[in-house]
Amino acid sequence: MNSLTRFWTDQEVYIMKVFLPIIIGFLVLFMGLLVIFALSIWWRHYRLWHLGKEENRSDQGATRLKTLLAVTFGHIRFWKELYPGTMHFLIFWGAILIFLGKIVRLFSYPVGLTNPPQDIFKYASFVSEVGGLLVIIGGCMAIYRRYIVRPSRLETKPTNTLIYSWGAVLLMTGYFVKGYRIAIIGSGVVPDWLSWAPVSYFISRFFLILPTEPLNELLVWHRVLIHALPAFLFFAYVFITRTPLQHFFLSPINVYFHNLKSKGVLLPIPNFEEAETFGVKEISELTWKQLLDLEACTNCGRCQDVCPAHLSQKPLSPRRMTQNLKDHLRREGPKLLATPQDQRQPEAIMEKTVNEDELWACTACMACEEACPVYVEQIIRNIDLRRYLVLVETKYSSEVRLTLKNLEKNNNPWGASRGTRAEWAKDLGVKSFAEVENPEFLFWVGCCGSFDARNQKVATSMVKILQASGIRFGILGNEEGCCGDPARRIGNEYLFQTTAEANIGIMKGYGVKKILTLCPHCFHILKNEYPQLGGDFQVFHHTQFLMELIASGRLKLTKPINKVITYHDSCYLGRANQIFEAPRKILNSIPGLKLVEMERHRQRSFCCGAGGGRMWMEEHIGTRINQMRTDQAIATEAELIGTACPYCLTMLFDGIKEKGKAETMAAYDLSELVDQSM
Amino acid sequence: MKIAVCIKQVPDTEAEIKWDTPKGTLKRDGMNPVINAFDEFALEEALLTREKCDGDIVAITMGSEKANDVLRSALALTVNEVHRCTDDAFAGSDTYATASVLAAALKKIGNVDVVFCGKQSTDGNTGVVGAEVAAILGWSPLTYVSKVRQIDAANKKIVVERAIEGGIEVTEAKLPAVVSVIKGINEPRLPNLMGIKKAAKVQIPQWNADDLGVDKGKVGAAGSSTRVVEIAVAPPRGAGEILKGELEDVANIVTDRLIDMKVIK
Numbered sequence: 001m002n003s004l005t006r007f008w009t010d011q012e013v014y015i016m017k018v019f020l021p022i023i024i025g026f027l028v029l030f031m032g033l034l035v036i037f038a039l040s041i042w043w044r045h046y047r048l049w050h051l052g053k054e055e056n057r058s059d060q061g062a063t064r065l066k067t068l069l070a071v072t073f074g075h076i077r078f079w080k081e082l083y084p085g086t087m088h089f090l091i092f093w094g095a096i097l098i099f100l101g102k103i104v105r106l107f108s109y110p111v112g113l114t115n116p117p118q119d120i121f122k123y124a125s126f127v128s129e130v131g132g133l134l135v136i137i138g139g140c141m142a143i144y145r146r147y148i149v150r151p152s153r154l155e156t157k158p159t160n161t162l163i164y165s166w167g168a169v170l171l172m173t174g175y176f177v178k179g180y181r182i183a184i185i186g187s188g189v190v191p192d193w194l195s196w197a198p199v200s201y202f203i204s205r206f207f208l209i210l211p212t213e214p215l216n217e218l219l220v221w222h223r224v225l226i227h228a229l230p231a232f233l234f235f236a237y238v239f240i241t242r243t244p245l246q247h248f249f250l251s252p253i254n255v256y257f258h259n260l261k262s263k264g265v266l267l268p269i270p271n272f273e274e275a276e277t278f279g280v281k282e283i284s285e286l287t288w289k290q291l292l293d294l295e296a297c298t299n300c301g302r303c304q305d306v307c308p309a310h311l312s313q314k315p316l317s318p319r320r321m322t323q324n325l326k327d328h329l330r331r332e333g334p335k336l337l338a339t340p341q342d343q344r345q346p347e348a349i350m351e352k353t354v355n356e357d358e359l360w361a362c363t364a365c366m367a368c369e370e371a372c373p374v375y376v377e378q379i380i381r382n383i384d385l386r387r388y389l390v391l392v393e394t395k396y397s398s399e400v401r402l403t404l405k406n407l408e409k410n411n412n413p414w415g416a417s418r419g420t421r422a423e424w425a426k427d428l429g430v431k432s433f434a435e436v437e438n439p440e441f442l443f444w445v446g447c448c449g450s451f452d453a454r455n456q457k458v459a460t461s462m463v464k465i466l467q468a469s470g471i472r473f474g475i476l477g478n479e480e481g482c483c484g485d486p487a488r489r490i491g492n493e494y495l496f497q498t499t500a501e502a503n504i505g506i507m508k509g510y511g512v513k514k515i516l517t518l519c520p521h522c523f524h525i526l527k528n529e530y531p532q533l534g535g536d537f538q539v540f541h542h543t544q545f546l547m548e549l550i551a552s553g554r555l556k557l558t559k560p561i562n563k564v565i566t567y568h569d570s571c572y573l574g575r576a577n578q579i580f581e582a583p584r585k586i587l588n589s590i591p592g593l594k595l596v597e598m599e600r601h602r603q604r605s606f607c608c609g610a611g612g613g614r615m616w617m618e619e620h621i622g623t624r625i626n627q628m629r630t631d632q633a634i635a636t637e638a639e640l641i642g643t644a645c646p647y648c649l650t651m652l653f654d655g656i657k658e659k660g661k662a663e664t665m666a667a668y669d670l671s672e673l674v675d676q677s678m
Numbered sequence: 679m680k681i682a683v684c685i686k687q688v689p690d691t692e693a694e695i696k697w698d699t700p701k702g703t704l705k706r707d708g709m710n711p712v713i714n715a716f717d718e719f720a721l722e723e724a725l726l727t728r729e730k731c732d733g734d735i736v737a738i739t740m741g742s743e744k745a746n747d748v749l750r751s752a753l754a755l756t757v758n759e760v761h762r763c764t765d766d767a768f769a770g771s772d773t774y775a776t777a778s779v780l781a782a783a784l785k786k787i788g789n790v791d792v793v794f795c796g797k798q799s800t801d802g803n804t805g806v807v808g809a810e811v812a813a814i815l816g817w818s819p820l821t822y823v824s825k826v827r828q829i830d831a832a833n834k835k836i837v838v839e840r841a842i843e844g845g846i847e848v849t850e851a852k853l854p855a856v857v858s859v860i861k862g863i864n865e866p867r868l869p870n871l872m873g874i875k876k877a878a879k880v881q882i883p884q885w886n887a888d889d890l891g892v893d894k895g896k897v898g899a900a901g902s903s904t905r906v907v908e909i910a911v912a913p914p915r916g917a918g919e920i921l922k923g924e925l926e927d928v929a930n931i932v933t934d935r936l937i938d939m940k941v942i943k
Contacts, residue, residue, distance in 0.1 A: 278871055391871040398865060405868070409690060409712060418710075494871050 011181060023106070026228055030235065037239035045250070048291060048333040055287035057257040068256045077373045081302070083145065090138030097131025098174075100124070122196035129178075129199045132171050139167060153301025153319065159243050166234050173227040179203035242330070247298040251374040254296030257289055258375035263366045264576040265528045266383055269493050279387025279491065282346035283329050284336060286381065293376045294326035303368035303378070308607040308629075313622030314361035318368040318378050321354060325381075328353040349385060357621065359385055360397070364489055364612035365571040370603055382612075386491030396490070403616040404492055411481040411499065412447040413616055422477035424449070424456040428463050433474030433510050441473045441540075442512045444526065446519040447482050448646030454653060455646040459518060461675035462542060468678060469554050473516065479506050485521040488529070490613035497533065500525075504535035514538045516545055518671075520572035520645045521611075527577075541573060543644045546674055547582040550589045557677040560592030565673075566638035567595060568629065568652060569605035570645035583644050586670050590677045596636045606632060610647035630655030634665070641667040679733030679831040682787060683724045684780055684795040684811070685717040685752060687745040691800050697909055713748040716796025719859045721752060722866040724794045727829060734758040736790075738783045740768060740776055746882045753877035754869035761787075765886040770899025773802070777810035779897060782890040784815065791831045793856045797822060808858035818851035821858045829853075 070076045075092070078085040104124035143164055146154055178200030197204075238245045269278055280286055303318035304310050310317045328349065336344055350356065362382045369377055389395045390404075406415035422430075424445075433442050443466065449459035466473050481503050488496035507515075515537050517523040527539035549555040567587060573579045580602050587595050600606040609625030619625065630652055633641045641656070643649045652667040690710040724735045737752040739745050740763040749760040763779050771779065784790050798805035812819035818836070824846065825839040834853040839846045841860055869877075887894050895901050921928045936942045 272871075272875075276872075394868050394870045401865070401868060409710070494874075 022228055026232055029232060033232075033235055033239055040240065041249070045295060047337060048329060049288040049295075051284040051333055051336055052286045052288040052291040053284075055289045057289055060260060063260065064256050064258070067258065068252055071255045071373070071375075072252050075373075077371075080371065083141070084300075087138050087141040087145065090134045091142065092138075094131045094134030094136075094138060097127050098135065099131075101126075101128025101131060125196040126198070129175075129197060132174060133199060135167070136171055139164065139171075151301075153304045155299055155301070155323075157244075159241075163243065163245055166230065166237075170227070170231055170234060173230070175200045175203050177227050179207055183207040244299060247296065247374070250292075250296045251298060254292050255375050257292065259377055262528055262576055263369055264364065264379060264524065264572065266380060266488055268497065268532045269387070272494060272497065277388070278391040278493065279389070280381070280384040281348050281350075281388045281392070283325070283332050283349060284344075284346060286384070290377070290381050290384075291329055293378075293381070294322055294329055296374050297322045297326065297372075297376050298374060299323055300373065302371040302373065303376075306367040306371045306604070308363055308365060308367070308609060308625045309361040312609075312619075312625045312628055314357070314619075315355065315621070316358040316361040321358060322376060322378065324353050325349070350389065354385065356389070356395070359389070360400075360614075360617065361621075362612050363571075363607050363609055363614050363625070365607035366575045367571075367604075367607065370575055383489065383491055387493055388491075390491035391494060397617065399617045400490055400613070403486060403613070404490065404495060407482055407487050407492075407495060407499070412451060413482060413486045414447060414451045416451045418481075419478055421450045421480060422475065424451075424459060425463065425475065425477075428460060429467070430463055431474045432477050433512065436472055436474040439472050439474050441471065441514045441516040442507065442510075443473045443475050444483070444515050444517045444522055445475055445480065446517065446522045446646065448650070449518045450480070452646065452650065454650060455518075455669075458646065458649065458669040458671055461669070461672045462518060464675050465546070465549070465555065465671060465678065469549055476506065476510075481506075483519075483522040483525050485525050486613050486616060488525070489611065490616075500530060500533050500535065504530060504533060507535070507537065512537060514540070516540050516542060518542055518646065520570045520577070521647070524572040524576050541577075541579060541582075541644070542671055543573070543582045543586060544579065546671065547585050550586060550674075555674070555678060557590050557674065559677045561590055561640075561673060561677055562592035563639045564594045564596060564637070565640040565642050566598050566633050566636045567601070567642040568598070568608065568633065568648055569601055570643065570648050571605065571607050571611055573644055574605055575603055583642070583670055586674065587642055590673055593673070596638055598632050598636055600632060608645075608648040608651035610651050615647050615650075624655075624658070626651035626655040627658055630659050630661075634659065634661060639665060640673075641665065642670055642673065643667060644670050679728075679731045679792075679829075680787070680790050681724045681727055681733055681735045682784055682790045682793040683717070683720050683735060683737045683752065683757070684793060684807075685721065685737055685739050685748050686714045686796075686799050687711050687739065687741050687748045688714045688799050688801040691715075697911075711744055711747065713751055714796055714799045714801075716798060716800070716859065716861060717748075718796075718866040719861060719863050720794035720796045720857075721755060721757070722864045723826065723857070723859055724757070725755060725867070726864060727792070727794075727826065731829060731831065733791075733831070736760070736787050738763060738780065738787075740764070740771075740779050740783075749882050750877045750880070751869065753880055754873035755867065756873055760880075760882055762882055762884050763886075763890060764884050765892075765894075765897075767887050767892075767894040767898045767901075770902065771897050772902035772904045773804050773806050774810055774904070775897040775902045777807045778814055779890065779892055780807070781811050781814040782892050783885060784811070786885065786890060791834075791853050792829065792836065793817075793854070795856065795858050797858045797860050805858075808856050812856035815854070815856075818853070818855035820849060820851055820855050823857050823859050824863055826857065826863075 075085060075089050078088055101124040105121060105128070108118070108121045108124070145151065146156055146160065178197060182197065182201055182204035237243060238248075269275060277285075283291070297319070299319060301319045303322075304320070307316065307318050328347075332347055336346055347353075350359075359382060362379075364379050364383070366379060369375075369379060390400075402415070403413045406413050410416060410418045412418065412421070422432075433439060443462070445459050448455040450456070481499055483503065484496040484499040487493075487499060515526055517526060517539060520541060523539055523541040526535070526537065530537070546555070550557065565587060567583055569575075569580060569583075573583075584595065587593055598606075606629050607625065608629050609619070630641075633652065641652050643652060646669075649667055649669050656662055656665045656667055688711070690712045721737070727733075728735055735757045736759040737749060737757045738761045739748055741748075742764065745762055745764075749762060752760055761783060763783050768775075768779060784793060793811065795808045795811075797808070799807075809819045809821055811817075820836070820838050820840065822840045822842065823838045824841040826836070827839060827848070828835070828837040830836070831853065835850065836853055836855050836857070837848065837850045838857065839848055887897070893901075899905075921931055933942070
C-alpha cells in the first residue's frame with residue numbers, strides 16, 4: 001500500500017474506532033438541543049410577539065423572500081459602511097463555509113466517500129478550512145473595531161467578549177484537531193495537502209515533534225474535551241440564552257416581514273368612534289411586528305450614527321430606545337402572559353422605559369430606518385407613543401399646545417387668521433380653483449407658502465412660472481386648510497383626520513384631480529396618506545413639475561446664475577418618496593450654476609430639524625440641528641443652498657444668519673432660482 | 679364643594695370684524711365662534727380647584743343654540759354639569775341684565791361655594807359682569823385675581839392674590855365668592871379625545887326666563903338700563919413727529935405743544 005492510501009486508511013480507522021461514538025453522541029445531543037431551540041422560539045419569542053396587536057405582513061411573499069435572500073446572503077445595506085460590512089460578510093460566509101464543509105464530510109463517512117477520498121470530500125475539507133480563515137480575518141477586524149477603535153455607537157457587554165473568545169477557541173481547536181490527525185499518521189508529506197487541508201497541514205508539521213503515543217492521547221482528549229464539548233456548549237449557549245448572536249434567526253424573520261410601503265407613511269387609528277384608548281401606552285398595544293422589531297435589533301447603532309437628534313446631543317438614541325423597549329418587553333411580557341387578560345396591570349412605557357424628551361426629540365426624518373441593516377421600524381412606533389400622550393393624557397409642552405390650538409381654531413399652525421390665507425396672492429392675478437375653466441392643477445400652497453413671509457416669495461415665484469408657462473391652475477384660497485402634517489406628526493390623529501376629511505370633501509366638491517404642491521410634507525401626506533381617508537388624487541411636488549416643464553421645453557432658462565450651489569435633499573422628498581433626480585436636473589438646467597454635493601446627500605441627507613412637528617417647537621437641548629446642517633453646507637464652500645421645502649428653507653435661511661454667513665451665502669428654493677433664470 | 683364657572687361664546691378675534699353700526703352690535707354670523715379666552719382660564723382654575731378640594735363643577739352660559747359648543751368644550755374637560763340660559767327675552771341684554779340672568783341661574787343651582795369667570799369678554803370688553811353677579815347675589819366680589827392661594831369650603835374662606843397697579847394685593851374673603859381671573863393665572867389644558875367624544879353625545883339642558891324666575895321686563899334690549907348709542911371705528915393714527923435737538927430745547931417744544939393741545943395747563 002503506498003503512503004497515500006495508507007494515510008487515508010489510517011485516518012478512516014481512527015475516525016471509526018475513536019471518534020465515531022463521540023460524533024454520534026454529539027449529533028444526538030445536538031438534535032435534542034434543536035428541539036429545545038424550537039420550543040424556545042415559541043415560548044420565549046413567538047408568545048411575546050403575539051401579545052401585540054394584529055398586523056398583516058404576509059402579503060407579497062415573493063418580494064419578501066427576495067429581499068430576505070438579498071440581505072442574508074448578499075448583505076445589502078451592510079455595505080453602506082465598508083469596514084463593518086466586509087467584516088460581517090467574512091464572518092457570515094466563513095461560518096457558512098465551515099458548516100457546509102463539515103456536514104458534507106460528516107455524511108461522506110457512512111457512504112464511503114472518504115477512502116480513497118473522493119473529490120467532494122476534498123473540496124468540502126478545503127471549503128471548511130477557507131471558511132475558517134475568513135472567520136478569523138473577519139473576527140480580527142471585529143475585535144479590533146470593538147475593543148481598540150471603540151466607536152461610540154457600539155455597546156460592549158460581557159456576552160460580546162465571551163462570544164469572540166469562545167469563537168476563537170473553537171476555530172483554533174478545529175484546525176488543531178485536523179493537524180493532530182494528519183501528524184499522527186506519520187506518513188510524511190501528503191502530496192495534495194494544499195487541495196484539502198491548507199491550514200491544518202501546516203499546523204500538523206508542528207505536532208510532529210511529539211512522540212506517537214502522547215500524540216494519540218492528545219488527539220482523543222482534544223477531540224472530546226477541547227473541541228467537541230466547547231462546540232456543543234457554544235451551540236447550547238446560542239440557542240438557549242439571550243445572547244446577541246440570536247440575531248441569526250431573529251433578524252432574518254424581521255427582514256422577511258419588513259415594511260413594503262413607502263417610508264414615513266403613518267397609519268390611521270381604525271375606529272375613532274368605538275375606540276376606548278388611542279396610541280400606545282403599554283407594550284401589548286404595539287403590533288406583533290413592532291415587538292419583533294425590538295428583538296431583531298442587533299444593537300449595531302447605525303441608526304444612532306445618522307440620527308440628527310442624537311448627533312445634536314438630544315437625549316434620543318434610536319438604538320437605545322429600541323433596546324430599552326426590548327428589555328421592557330422581556331421584563332413585562334412574561335408577567336402579562338402569566339396574568340389573565342382582565343387582571344393585567346402593565347407598566348406604562350413612558351413611566352420608566354422612554355422619557356418625554358427622547359420622544360419629542362424625534363424629527364421623523366427616517367434616517368434610522370434607512371440605515372438599519374435588519375429593517376427595524378421606528379417612526380410609526382414613536383408617533384404611536386406620542387398619540388397616547390396627546391390624545392389621552394394631553395401631556396405636551398405649551399408650544400405643542402399652542403400649535404394644536406392654532407390648527408383647531410384657524411386651520412394653520414401659525415395661528416394667523418384663516419381669512420387672510422390668500423392675501424399673498426391678491427395682486428398676482430391668481431384665480432380660485434372654482435373660477436378656472438378646465439384647470440390642469442390645483443396649486444396647493446400650504447401654510448408656509450400662504451403665511452410665512454420668506455415662503456410667500458417662493459409661492460410667488462411658482463405662480464410666475466405657472467403663468468409664464470400658460471398652465472391653467474387655481475388655488476383654494478381661504479378654503480385651503482392645513483394638510484394635517486403637523487397635527488399627525490405631533491400625534492393628534494383626531495385633529496389630522498378631521499382636517500384631512502374636510503380638505504378631501506372640499507377638493508372632491510370642486511372635482512380636483514391633480515394637485516401641485518409646494519411643500520414635501522404636503523406632498524407626502526396628500527399623496528401617501530390621504531388615500532387612507534378616501535382622498536385619491538394625483539399629487540406632484542413642484543420639483544417634479546418644474547423638471548417636466550424644463551425637459552419638455554415649455555420653460556426656457558436663459559439668464560445665467562453664475563454661482564456654486566449645494567442642494568439639500570429634504571427628508572420627505574428624498575428618503576420618503578425617492579425624489580432625488582428631479583431637483584438636480586433642474587439645477588443642472590440653469591446656466592452658470594455649478595452643483596456641489598454635501599457629504600450627506602441623497603438617501604443619507606441630514607435633516608434640517610423641522611420634521612416631526614419640531615418646526616413648531618424650540619430646541620432647548622444641545623446644538624441646533626439646523627446649524628449643524630448649515631455647517632455641512634458651509635463646508636462645501638458653496639455660495640447658495642438650494643432647497644425644495646419651506647421648512648428646510650426657513651431652517652437653512654436662519655442657519656446662515658445664525659452662523660454669520662449672510663454676507664456670503666444665501667438659501668433659495670429651486671422655484672425662485674428657476675424664476676430668476678427664465 | 680360646588681364650583682360654578684360662567685363662560686361666554688364670542689367671535690374669534692382673529693376673524694374679520696363686521697359691525698352693524700345702526701344697531702350698535704356685531705354682525706355675528708360668519709364669524710368663527712369660540713370660547714372667550716379669559717373664560718378658559720376660569721375653567722382651568724375650576725378644574726385645578728376641583729383637583730385640590732374635591733367637588734363638582736357646573737358651567738353655565740347665556741347664549742343662543744350655538745353657545746352649546748362652549749358648554750360641550752367644558753364637558754370635554756370633565757366638568758360635571760352644564761346649563762344654557764336662553765330665552766328670546768334675553769337678546770340684546772346689557773351687562774347688568776346678563777348678570778341678573780347668570781345670578782338667577784347660580785341661585786337655581788344652589789349651594790355654590792365659588793364662581794369662576796374671566797375678567798372680561800373679548801367682544802364687549804366691559805369687564806363688569808363678574809362684579810355685578812357678586813353684587814346681585816351679595817357674594818364676595820374678587821376681581822383681577824392672579825392666584826388663588828387658599829380655598830376652604832368648610833370654613834367658608836378664600837384667600838386670593840389680586841393684580842393691582844404696582845403690585846399684588848392679598849385679599850381674604852368669605853365664601854360664596856365670585857372670582858374673576860386674569861390671563862396667565864394658569865395654563866388651560868386641552869380636552870382629551872375621550873372627553874370630546876363623550877361630550878358630543880350629551881343633551882345640553884336649557885333654562886328659560888320662567889325656569890330662572892327672571893322678570894322679562896328687566897332683561898333684553900328693552901329691559902336694559904344702558905344702551906349703545908354709537909359705535910365708530912377709530913380713525914387711523916397719523917404719522918408721529920420726531921423732534922430732534924438738544925434735550926432742553928426738545929423738552930420746551932414738547933411742553934409748548936402739550937399746552938397748545940390743552941393736555942396740560
